[in-house]
Amino acid sequence: EANAVRLSHGYGMLYLPLMVIRDQKLIEKHAKAAGLGDVTTNWATLDGGNVINDAMLSGNLDIAGTGAPGFITLWSKANGIPRSEVIGLGALSTASLWLNTNNPNIKSLKDFTPKDKIAIPGIKTSLSAVVLQMAAAKEFGHANYAKLDPLTVSLGHPEAVGALLSGKTEITAHFTSPPFSYQEAKDPRITRVLSSTAVLGNITLDVVFAMKQFTVQNPKLTQAFVAAQEEANAYIARDRKGAAETFLRVSKIKLTQAEVEAMLADPDNQFSTTPVGIMQYVDFMGLAGTIKTRPKAWSELFIDSVKSRKGS
Amino acid sequence: MKNAELASQAGNGPVPLLEIDNVTLQYKTTEHLVTAAQDVSFKVYPADRYILLGPSGCGKSTLLKAIGGYMKPVQGRILLNGVEVREPNPERMMVFQEFDQLLPWKTVRENVEFALEASGRLQGKAAAERAAYYIDKVGLAKFIDSYPHTLSGGMKQRVSIARGMAMEPAVLLMDEPFAALDALTRRKMQDELLRLWDDTRFTVLFVTHSIEEAIRIGTRILLLTPHPGQVKAELNSIPAAEMGSASQVALETRINDMLFAQH
Amino acid sequence: MKNAELASQAGNGPVPLLEIDNVTLQYKTTEHLVTAAQDVSFKVYPADRYILLGPSGCGKSTLLKAIGGYMKPVQGRILLNGVEVREPNPERMMVFQEFDQLLPWKTVRENVEFALEASGRLQGKAAAERAAYYIDKVGLAKFIDSYPHTLSGGMKQRVSIARGMAMEPAVLLMDEPFAALDALTRRKMQDELLRLWDDTRFTVLFVTHSIEEAIRIGTRILLLTPHPGQVKAELNSIPAAEMGSASQVALETRINDMLFAQH
Amino acid sequence: MSAALKTPPPASQAQPYERAEIVRQPAVHDAAAIQRPLSTFENLYRHGGVRKVVILLLLALVWEVYGRWLDNALLFPSFSDTVRAFFAGIGSGVLIDRAGVSMKTLLIGYGIGIGLATLLTTLAISSRIGTDFLETLTSMFNPLPAIALLPLALIWFGLGNGSIIFVLVHSVLWAVALNTHAGFRGVSQTMRMVGQNYGLKGFKLVRLILIPAAFGSILTGLKVGWAFAWRTLIAAELVFGVSSGSGGLGWYIFENRNQLETANVFAGLFFVILIGLCVENFIFATIERKTIRRWGMQNH
Amino acid sequence: MSAALKTPPPASQAQPYERAEIVRQPAVHDAAAIQRPLSTFENLYRHGGVRKVVILLLLALVWEVYGRWLDNALLFPSFSDTVRAFFAGIGSGVLIDRAGVSMKTLLIGYGIGIGLATLLTTLAISSRIGTDFLETLTSMFNPLPAIALLPLALIWFGLGNGSIIFVLVHSVLWAVALNTHAGFRGVSQTMRMVGQNYGLKGFKLVRLILIPAAFGSILTGLKVGWAFAWRTLIAAELVFGVSSGSGGLGWYIFENRNQLETANVFAGLFFVILIGLCVENFIFATIERKTIRRWGMQNH
Numbered sequence A: 001e002a003n004a005v006r007l008s009h010g011y012g013m014l015y016l017p018l019m020v021i022r023d024q025k026l027i028e029k030h031a032k033a034a035g036l037g038d039v040t041t042n043w044a045t046l047d048g049g050n051v052i053n054d055a056m057l058s059g060n061l062d063i064a065g066t067g068a069p070g071f072i073t074l075w076s077k078a079n080g081i082p083r084s085e086v087i088g089l090g091a092l093s094t095a096s097l098w099l100n101t102n103n104p105n106i107k108s109l110k111d112f113t114p115k116d117k118i119a120i121p122g123i124k125t126s127l128s129a130v131v132l133q134m135a136a137a138k139e140f141g142h143a144n145y146a147k148l149d150p151l152t153v154s155l156g157h158p159e160a161v162g163a164l165l166s167g168k169t170e171i172t173a174h175f176t177s178p179p180f181s182y183q184e185a186k187d188p189r190i191t192r193v194l195s196s197t198a199v200l201g202n203i204t205l206d207v208v209f210a211m212k213q214f215t216v217q218n219p220k221l222t223q224a225f226v227a228a229q230e231e232a233n234a235y236i237a238r239d240r241k242g243a244a245e246t247f248l249r250v251s252k253i254k255l256t257q258a259e260v261e262a263m264l265a266d267p268d269n270q271f272s273t274t275p276v277g278i279m280q281y282v283d284f285m286g287l288a289g290t291i292k293t294r295p296k297a298w299s300e301l302f303i304d305s306v307k308s309r310k311g312s
Numbered sequence B, C: 001m002k003n004a005e006l007a008s009q010a011g012n013g014p015v016p017l018l019e020i021d022n023v024t025l026q027y028k029t030t031e032h033l034v035t036a037a038q039d040v041s042f043k044v045y046p047a048d049r050y051i052l053l054g055p056s057g058c059g060k061s062t063l064l065k066a067i068g069g070y071m072k073p074v075q076g077r078i079l080l081n082g083v084e085v086r087e088p089n090p091e092r093m094m095v096f097q098e099f100d101q102l103l104p105w106k107t108v109r110e111n112v113e114f115a116l117e118a119s120g121r122l123q124g125k126a127a128a129e130r131a132a133y134y135i136d137k138v139g140l141a142k143f144i145d146s147y148p149h150t151l152s153g154g155m156k157q158r159v160s161i162a163r164g165m166a167m168e169p170a171v172l173l174m175d176e177p178f179a180a181l182d183a184l185t186r187r188k189m190q191d192e193l194l195r196l197w198d199d200t201r202f203t204v205l206f207v208t209h210s211i212e213e214a215i216r217i218g219t220r221i222l223l224l225t226p227h228p229g230q231v232k233a234e235l236n237s238i239p240a241a242e243m244g245s246a247s248q249v250a251l252e253t254r255i256n257d258m259l260f261a262q263h
Numbered sequence D, E: 001m002s003a004a005l006k007t008p009p010p011a012s013q014a015q016p017y018e019r020a021e022i023v024r025q026p027a028v029h030d031a032a033a034i035q036r037p038l039s040t041f042e043n044l045y046r047h048g049g050v051r052k053v054v055i056l057l058l059l060a061l062v063w064e065v066y067g068r069w070l071d072n073a074l075l076f077p078s079f080s081d082t083v084r085a086f087f088a089g090i091g092s093g094v095l096i097d098r099a100g101v102s103m104k105t106l107l108i109g110y111g112i113g114i115g116l117a118t119l120l121t122t123l124a125i126s127s128r129i130g131t132d133f134l135e136t137l138t139s140m141f142n143p144l145p146a147i148a149l150l151p152l153a154l155i156w157f158g159l160g161n162g163s164i165i166f167v168l169v170h171s172v173l174w175a176v177a178l179n180t181h182a183g184f185r186g187v188s189q190t191m192r193m194v195g196q197n198y199g200l201k202g203f204k205l206v207r208l209i210l211i212p213a214a215f216g217s218i219l220t221g222l223k224v225g226w227a228f229a230w231r232t233l234i235a236a237e238l239v240f241g242v243s244s245g246s247g248g249l250g251w252y253i254f255e256n257r258n259q260l261e262t263a264n265v266f267a268g269l270f271f272v273i274l275i276g277l278c279v280e281n282f283i284f285a286t287i288e289r290k291t292i293r294r295w296g297m298q299n300h
């Protein structure tokens, strides 16, 4: 088995378990325990699902966290191409995406007019885009899942926050994740139109995945990673203060300890390896035509050790 | 005051068209300061065919450029009709010494026409006719639609001459215009210039390095010392009728001696 | 076979250094095909001072460029020592007609030194000494460290002459090298060229448009017709001792007549 | 040439060979009829189009072989896959539409960029302070990535075309201005004096003398600007694009990338390449042939 | 000049004024001592540095005023905020570190790009097929955004510096090659013939004749390439991420962007601007002064 493993995590709160793993060198610890000797880890910080896909497919990355819809798309595309097949190692995190607005007239999705613009960070297969479509499907009926698409514009989170708070641009709403959602909510002029958990429940937003080849060739290492993630999740649940410190240290984000702890205290933010609601995405994306190959059950997407969980 | 001045001069003879008054010309390069002409004074009267003669590098081209308005003297003044020369003007048309003075993106015809049109002298058909006339005069009718880069050195110079003459300016400044021409062509060009002068009596300042040409073309000849150029003498030339006679030989010898004597 | 050929020629006299054999030269432009020289044949023998004389645009420069190896004839052959000329070579050093033949990024001294060093003739100190010697000969010692753009037209030409002479090539190709020079400087340059020839007896091909210069400098004179250039005559010049005598005047008149007659 | 070197150095007192004079009566015949014959290969080789097609075929072959060898279609499809996706895109009309949208935006941005560059360089060439101004602006703004302009673009133009054009102008302006200004400065003093002699000044001098005289540099600037405009457009459509069906090629590429339709991504890029080749070989090459080449300002 | 126009057209039989001859004994005195005096303003104005500083101050003022008026520090901080953040960043050493990392990567990419451009243009100038090759490659690849290279970059160089340098080379190479090649082609036939006359060929001819003769164009290419290298670097650092704490300025900007530390983002960009100004005014300007200006190949 390999004695080095390359991983990547993204930027926000959703990646906290990976940050804890990195910070506490949990992979090294569990690999040693599994008798793999000294395993080294290389961490990259990658932004954007596309780059993660490319890095994975080009063999530059072994394990990465990414949004569930992006992972499902990749799985579906690569299914049946042996050298490209990917597999999930488990869920990463659950949180609530908030649709914030600076337009006082907007109270629900129905109130959006053609003059409003909703900023989301990506399109089609990005987490926010899919979740927003799913919410629209709930609100307007399945056939109208794309009803809000003409209003959405793709804009990075930071710019969107600036634009929304300034009120000087045509951006009137922003569909975003913590910490950006919290940051906006601090402003009294901002109201929340929608919280994804309220509409869709606590479904998994981000997952961890790897190339199938990797898990086949490195079964012990894979297990070591899963064990590390379990330990990290346990640590976060056990020591909110320590987790918050880790987050601040690794992400270098400029929030106060108290703010991060408050976010962690939010019951919507959960860290578990058990995938929840994967089939909701699959069904939706299948109907929307985003994916052609559909798994019959969520467990098809994940490694054996996760299959026994009570996922959905 | 200006009028008074002019009047007082008028008492002594005709008013000079061009007055070069104690002019010093310098080039500033990154390394040194080169003085090209020093304390040069002379006067050119209307209808003069004024020759600048002097050894290579003595500042003839520089003087001509200053008169054209392309360069400011560091000392002294250049007056045209009593007014200081400040910038170039089509009334002081220049035939440069360089081969690259034709616009490469225009044919021979267009080069001459463009000069006439851009300077506002003539437009359209009138410009075209005048251009064709002078191009024919310099023997390039066959090459009228050629681009400059397809011409020989002498042919390029002839186009410049045609252009200068076609402008029919009040003052024509010519810097060794015939240098690259063979004996025969050169003689034809000289005759053309004299014929044109006979017609319109413009004023011409003419740089040459050929003593014979100076005598043939000029009415008055300015001799300059070697670098930095200073005025050595201002001589009268001989009438056209006396060309080939003993007086031509005498003048030639005299100029020759003056130039040689400086060494 | 080549040897046999040479031997057979040797029976009839010396072997020609350069053979221009029925050469036609053309330029292809986007618009037309210009014939610059047509069916030109002549032979140059070692130590000849061979003059090309002809009206402006008759193809003198083009012929020289073809001999230099810069242009291929569309017909005929140019042989140097019996071998076809295919490319330029420092042994056939060229002094071009253009003013922009000096490398603007090198000073006068560097321009001459670089020619010597790049062509592998001389290196280091030897090159520096030779360069300084010839620059002094053309009267530019004072300007040895100047960049070309700060020189007058005539000064630039003199640098090119110094460079050409400093190379001391087997064949020196000179295209109107003295055109921009005043009478005095020109005379000095001519003398310098003759003195150098006296020392090393190189072969020189010299384009000029001055009949007097042709007689003074040349041992043999090729007369070309106007455009497109064809051979009109190949004349012998007169010995230096006879310059200024009646035979000079006679030859001058004869050449003059031949050139004029073509019109 | 070794032949020349073989010549024995002439003996110091060698005399020129004395020989008889020759006088000829030049025959007049049609020299224009004389042409050097060329072999078939030479003829083919002489034809620029043939040479370029060969190069393109070779490049396509390399792509195909490498793509197949790599066998990683999700990351890097082969040439044939790309071409197939390209024709499918063309067939369905999507690619044409998208390219149309991009082209329109591009031309507007390119045009404005060139206009501003003309203005700035005219100012620059007319006065010293103008030169300093241009130099300072160029050295400051040219290295700035589009991201730096994003906030201002959002405030001034909002999302969509306005901002894209703003960013496009930023990518075209400086490159064109730099080349144009350098070209102007390289125009010989004599040429400038000739223009002044005709009484031309300011913008007229620039238009009638400096622009044609510096046309080679300007054309290079236009080429570089054109290429950078494309690069920027594709990137900018991702950032500023509006997610309705109205996007351009950049949006098409981005959409397909998100859906991992890699062959379509490369089909989009392939279209960009094709447009680049066409513009170079039909537009720029023609301009070059009709101007600087014809004027003898470009050799070879 | 109206004065000239006032001259009455000379009467057709006007005779030149007959006057006495003059013969002088030229005095020799030191003409170099003669200098045209300049006013203080003229003296200040003549100094390029002074003019540029004035322009910079004005630009800073505009930024400050607009920033304050906009009053939207999250989107567009004022000049003073930016400068404060800049000095804080410098003080803490972070900015210097990050700039150091970027600069190193940049110089490597820039160097390789220039090297490849030299190679390609040398090939291009030596043969027709080389010219076609360069033209084809340039028109194909120059318009391609970095995204098109990403898959290949990842396959060949993996995550990190290798790929960034690859993308940098792509942004430098074509612009430099285009300018250099155009410069080479603009070298006069005479200059080329002079080089050939010395027996120079191939790379020697390029190095000793064509490069100096085309130096103006080459310098422009280097300037454009330099600027685009910066743009690309900043963008590429975002895409390729960092494997450890070793990111450059692009990463610094990205991090701070995510943290909504807009002043820091602009401090990073401000550093890019400063570097641009320094490189232009100290490096490129010096090169220009010591080469093309000195050689009379650049006017004004």
Ligand SMILES: Nc1ncnc2c1ncn2[C@@H]1O[C@H](COP(=O)(O)OP(=O)(O)OP(=O)(O)O)[C@@H](O)[C@H]1O
Binding pocket: B027, B028, B029, B034, B035, B036, B054, B055, B056, B057, B058, B059, B060, B061, B062, B063, B097, B209, B227, C149, C150, C151, C152, C153, C154, C155, C180, C182
């Ligand atoms: N652009 C320039 N920069 C610096 N010095 C220059 C420049 N042009 C000319 N000079 C210097 O000025 C002096 C006079 O030059 P000018 O061109 O006026 O001479 P000239 O009399 O026309 O000579 P020629 O007969 O050779 O053309 C020379 O010493 C020359 O070196």
Ligand SMILES: Nc1ncnc2c1ncn2[C@@H]1O[C@H](COP(=O)(O)OP(=O)(O)OP(=O)(O)O)[C@@H](O)[C@H]1O
Binding pocket: B149, B150, B151, B152, B153, B154, B155, B180, B182, C027, C028, C029, C034, C035, C036, C054, C055, C056, C057, C058, C059, C060, C061, C062, C063, C097, C209, C227
């Ligand atoms: N680059 C070129 N392209 C096309 N035609 C040219 C080119 N150079 C010269 N010609 C033509 O070739 C002919 C001969 O030119 P060449 O330069 O050889 O004349 P020349 O005898 O040297 O004249 P001059 O004494 O005026 O220098 C001319 O008709 C000219 O128009």
Ligand SMILES: [Mg+2]
Binding pocket: B060, B061, B062, B097, B175, C152, C153, C154
């Ligand atoms: Mg002169």
Ligand SMILES: [Mg+2]
Binding pocket: B152, B153, B154, C060, C061, C062, C097, C175
């Ligand atoms: Mg010639």
